Amino acid sequence: MGTPLGDFIRAKRDSIQPESLGLPDRGRRRSPGLRRVDLAARSGISVEYLTRIEQGRDRNPSVSVMNALADALTLDPSERNHLRYLAKISGGLCTAHVQPAPPRRHVRRSVLQTLRLLEPGIAMVTNRLGDILAYTSAYELLTSGTGLLDSETPNLTRYVFTDPRARMFFADWNDVADEQAFDLWLGPSVENSEWLTTELATTAGPDFTRRMNRHVVPERGVLRLNHPSGCELQLTRETLEISADAQQLVIFLPAEDKTVQAVNELRLRPRGRLRAISQPQ
Secondary structure: OOOHHHHHHHHHHHHOOHHHHOOOOOOOOOOOOOOHHHHHHHHOOOHHHHHHHHOOOOOOOOHHHHHHHHHHOOOOHHHHHHHHHHHHHHHHHOOOOOOOOOOOOOOOHHHHHHHHHOOOOEEEEEEOOOEEEEEOHHHHHHHOOOOOOOOOOOEHHHHHHHOOHHHHHEOOHHHHHHHHHHHHHHOOOHHHOHHHHHHHHHHHOHHHHHHHHHOOOOOOOOEEEEOOOOOEEEEEEEEEEEHHHOEEEEEEEEOOHHHHHHHHHHHOOOOOOOEEOOOOO
């Protein structure tokens, strides 16, 4: 049985053409990409050791080995962070027998106060599993009619993969799906999450599982939305980590003048109240 770390290294190795690294063409290969022997040589480790890492038989490679692999695979900063994270969780898989705690749904009062200060801006609080915990009235207007907030416990990841309306709402649905699948790796003990294995993987199907196992670090470019009113909105996203609660405050900003005008028109509609699914104690 492999590990997420081994899957990621193997996926990156398969995606690299040897010629791009100045390596000679060794002729016909059984699989595409960089040979294991070439990656081992570039990293300064043995082929046997690299094989153990990829197959999950060595779950605790050193920091120096991880840095060497990152250099050999020419990983960008986001990919390097993901590699380090996978090394951390892979090392704990063999001893993780305790049922993981569910993700925190309670939104602290100070976070809600911060969210209110962002009115009339577009913002929400979410956790790593995609639960939408609180949002501004502008976010509610932005998503009205899409079905995203229809549930008592709205979840962006579940919506993206299981609600047909998501493919209409998100103009670049494939990119958004990759983002949501990737973010689950950063969730609390996500590899053992009951929600992930018993609910989402079952209802979302093999496409969801494939996207998770690809370990493609998303670029998170401009978010394009097909609003039910008929206009296309283009938004940039600023994400602020609430590390103590494993939550995120996401702020959406218009990326062009046409979106500014459309958002202003939405704001003229009657406003709802700021809603928090998990009320402060």
